[in-house]
Amino acid sequence: xxxxxxxxxxxxxxxxxxxxxxxxxxxxxxxxxxxxxxxxxxxxxxxxxxxxxxxxxxxxxxxxxxxxxxxxxxxxxxxxxxxxxxxxxxxxxxxxxxxxxxxxxxxxxxxxxxxxxxxxxxxxxxxxxxxxxxxxxxxxxxxxxxxxxxxxxxxxxxxxxxxxxxxxxxxxxxxxxxxxxxxxxx
Amino acid sequence: xxxxxxxxxxxxxxxxxxxxxxxxxxxxxxxxxxxxxxxxxxxxxxxxxxxxxxxxxxxxxxxxxxxxxxxxxxxx
Numbered sequence: 219x220x221x222x223x224x225x226x227x228x229x230x231x232x233x234x235x236x237x238x239x240x241x242x243x244x245x246x247x248x249x250x251x252x253x254x255x256x257x258x259x260x261x262x263x264x265x266x267x268x269x270x271x272x273x274x275x276x277x278x279x280x281x282x283x284x285x286x287x288x289x290x291x292x293x294x295x296x297x298x299x300x301x302x303x304x305x306x307x308x309x310x311x312x313x314x315x316x317x318x319x320x321x322x323x324x325x326x327x328x329x330x331x332x333x334x335x336x337x338x339x340x341x342x343x344x345x346x347x348x349x350x351x352x353x354x355x356x357x358x359x360x361x362x363x364x365x366x367x368x369x370x371x372x373x374x375x376x377x378x379x380x381x382x383x384x385x386x387x388x389x390x391x392x393x394x395x396x397x398x399x400x401x402x403x404x
Numbered sequence: 405x406x407x408x409x410x411x412x413x414x415x416x417x418x419x420x421x422x423x424x425x426x427x428x429x430x431x432x433x434x435x436x437x438x439x440x441x442x443x444x445x446x447x448x449x450x451x452x453x454x455x456x457x458x459x460x461x462x463x464x465x466x467x468x469x470x471x472x473x474x475x476x477x478x479x480x
Contacts, residue, residue, distance in 0.1 A: 370433035
């Protein structure tokens with residue numbers, strides 16, 4: 219078969235240049251050098267002739283069935299997805315929890331905020347020591363009542379305290395009056 | 405009702421700012437108050453009203469004197 223005939227062997231040092239020459243991709247100097255060599259080298263001429271015969275057949279792309287392109291597309295998409303997943307592997311840790319994590323985190327955040335505000339305002343003891351549990355309601359009915367019970371034992375001694383205060387004031391006034399009199403040494 | 409809630413809150417705040425000794429004294433006085441005869445209760449209420457009408461300077465002086473005497477008793 220003509221197509222399957224082996225390529226003619228070219229000079230080793232020109233083999234690559236001849237391929238480029240066939241495609242017209244070598245520079246002017248190279249092209250001139252190759253053309254000059256071809257005038258004198260029968261093997262290389264045959265090799266170039268073989269290239270001109272074989273390469274156009276190889277360049278013709280084989281028509282692939284639609285199923286091939288469908289599979290190709292699926293595999294490409296799947297590989298891209300795998301690559302993406304490898305890049306963000308840590309996201310998979312959260313995937314199973316995603317549905318309940320948002321409300322759970324929200325609840326915890328609100329609870330922390332409330333506790334923070336309570337402690338910040340110094341009202342924690344309202345929770346620790348509920349009003350009315352150990353303190354009689356009558357005491358905490360109003361501020362006046364609290365002050366009354368706080369001062370009750372002093373109120374019982376109020377008369378005596380006033381007498382003592384009056385006596386002391388009298389003594390102090392008497393001493394200052396004597397000091398003001400001429401000839402009296404305080 | 406609002407005023408009542410406000411003064412209850414003020415009492416709560418006042419209670420929270422008392423020292424443990426002061427709280428103990430309040431509770432002790434309250435228990436004692438419950439067992440007092442009506443005339444003594446009446447007398448104490450009058451004394452309380454009188455106390456509130458005293459000039460602030462005199463109240464401070466009397467309170468200071470009472471606290472000094474109490475500290476003296478506590479030491480003894």
